[in-house]
Amino acid sequence: MKRARVVYKGSIYKAEEQQGNIKLHNGLFVSEDDIEWLPPIEPGTVFALGLNYSDHANELSFKAPEEPLVFLKGPNTFTGHRSQTHRPSDVTHMHYECELGVVIGKQARNVKRSDAYDYVAGYTIGNDYAFRDYLENYYRPNLRVKNRDHSTPLGPWFVDASDIVDPMNLQLRTYVNGEMTQEGSTKDMVFGIPSLIEYLSGFMTLNPGDMILTGTPKGTVDTKVGDEVVTEIEGIGSLHNTIIGDDEFIY
Template sequence: MKTARVAFQGGIYQATEVSEGVQLDNGQRLSEEEVVWLPPVEPQTSFALGLNYFDHASELSFNAPEEPLVFLKGPNTFVGHRGKTYRPSDVTNMHYECELAVVIGRQAKNIKKEDAYSYISGYTIANDYAIRDYLENYYRPNLRVKNRDHCTPIGPWLVNAVDVKDPMNLALRTYVNGELVQEGSTKDMTFDIPVLIEYLSSFMTLNPGDLILTGTPKGTVDTKVGDEVITEIEGLGRLINTITDEKS
């Protein structure tokens, strides 16, 4: 089952997918363009993985890390489907990152990887933009790279975990203005989902609503103001975002 959070005429609703668009939890049916899309979950603690695909690490001339390279993201960073992401005028390299986002469904502490999937409520798509101009180094991403307002579109849907048969074998693709620019598979993660949950829960408690953004494969290129960026993951949908500038 796919669910979303949307705003319509001043109210916030749960919505489900129907052929002509979305159906609100009050029964009303609307087109996709008639609603304002919100992140499908209200993010709590949000973890992001750096260099979690070997080909992406190689693309950046780095070795894959020996243990998960994790940093935190604030709730200000997230924006919904069809939202806009601001590109500062002084940057030269701002690129998309299509990522599988894991949503924790129940409290987890000291979880073994063999049990990890039972703590997941669902999955969604994240596009975690990075502004490379502001990077100190890849092993310490600073706040200006990954914690800018609305720099991480997420959604459109939260797909129930039971409806994703193998989250470690999903195709990922990114299109810029209709052109395919990135393609990969979750099977190529350096640290898979169970390992990440075991690792994180070994030193801190994970709670319902926590997110794990699992990294991106190779194929990241610069985006420009006005570009429409679509990130898609097999079985989860297509997340649309537009790059904007200060004037617009």
């Protein structure tokens, strides 16, 4: 099932997709024009992977890491489907990152790789924009690069784990103003979902609602003010986002 969180007439509702329509949890069907999309989950701790596709590492002139390169993201970064993301005027390179988001469903500690999928509630799409001007080096890349307000759209849907047959074999694509600029597959991750859950739960407890953003393949390009960026993942949906400038952004 595809689930969402939306605002309708000033109230927050859980919603689901039914034959291409949006049904609120009270049974009312609504038009997309009448709602505001929120992130489909309220994330707990969010882990984001750097350089988790070797082809993306190569295009940035890095080697793929020998163990997961993980950083954390604050709640201020997340926004929903059809939202706007700010490109500051001093930034010279800001690119999208189409990523599979893995949502934890139950408390996990010292999970074996073979049992990892038992702890997954489902999946969503993340577009984790990077502000490359602030990249310091391989080991300290990600505070100013990855934690800006509204810089990571999520959604539109949260898809139950049981509806995704093989999360390690999904096509990812990104379109900028209708032109496909990125294409890859989750099968090309350096560290797959079971490995990441085993690794993270080996030294800390994962809780329901925590999420792992699993990295992006090659094909990231600079985005400009006014660009519409669509990131899509097979079986999950298409996440739309627009880039705005300083004159439109409200803190």
